[in-house]
Amino acid sequence: MSIQCTIVPVTPYQQNCSVIKCQASGRAAIVDPGGDVDRILEAVEKMDATVEKIILTHAHMDHCAAADVLRQQLGVPIEGPEKADSFWLEKLPEWCRMAGFPHADAFEPDRWLEEGDTVTVGEQTLKVIHCPGHTPGHVVFLYEPQKVAWVGDVLFQGSIGRTDFPMGNHDELVASIREKLFPLGDEITFIPGHGPTSTFGQERRSNPFVADPRYG
Template identity: 70%
Template sequence: MSIKVSVGPVTPYQQNCSIIQCQATGKAAVVDPGGDIDRILSAAEQMGATIEKIILTHGHLDHCGVSAELRDKLEVPIEGPEAADKFWIDQLPDYCKLAGFPHADAFTPDRWLHDGDTVNVGEVELQVIHCPGHTPGHVVFVSDENRIAWVGDVIFQGSIGRTDFPMSKHDDLIHSIRDKLFPLGDDITFVPGHGPTSTFGQERQTNPFVADSRYG
């Protein structure tokens, strides 16, 4: 593999925050820093990683709550999600208060992402796939070379993302999973926003919401 990956839970929601490090350069990206900055920085230090950017799958508080604070602390850019999630990021202060989370300021990413874009981490290239449904601007990051994807809250081991939020759409979520992610290959391991990793092939066989047997 050309990357080293550290995954650790942050926030009371146990959200999987990842650090993706390019093995060749030591440079790294933090995926979905929802909280617990000290834990994130400690993990990066243990890896010997130099964080060069923050990348976001979507705008929910447990995935992006400390993004602005981390950006200011490290002086690095925020890339993602897709602009339709501005709706969520603009309301961060309100949703943090409702959920009992520490205050988080609304922010504007340095780069909104679009379907088909790429994000570079050192010498590693990640493909960006727009996967709406859980939120309208949700994106997934895929390392084709390393056969690994960061899917946020689109799909989990044995489950799928919630669609009972404002601007969520169940049919869009199913389309994102079956028509955008599964065709990438059964062998791709994915890191979900919560819970253990799995593969697209395993979910095609066993996930009760999106398995091939359900859709023929």
């Protein structure tokens, strides 16, 4: 058995929240719920899934502002991101206010994630890869059996994540992509935090920010 994924664009930022369902068990995880709780839960219902956890790639508001609301509403834990993003979560109300975003309370996840950890969704297992640069505690979730990854704001079709936020680091981001993601294989399809899906191979060949010079 495998996993089923529904992408739900949320917030004015059109952030790609995903609902990942283990088809064997019917249990599911919500990835990066930034807002629009009703729309996310509607997708869960359409998938006939039972949410067992929330997982976060990083702690920017458009990826996590609805996480604690859903945790309380559904009685499920939050896993991720890596602890270096804790300062983003502590100041979540402040970031939301400055951006004109709906209010969100500060919160802590039930489990911080680290490089080499795994996250279960029903009977399936996702690998956790720490990919700093966009934020210091950013993680990526890889599901090897279907060659799919949820990369948050590390990599996009034709672009990469911003590094002008507090604790962002451009060189670190490029290294995360080239040294941690691309070696996973050209055939990996990735779901970015915004915009359309792509593959690591396509980006390695044509992405102007991180393309392999051999393809130039």
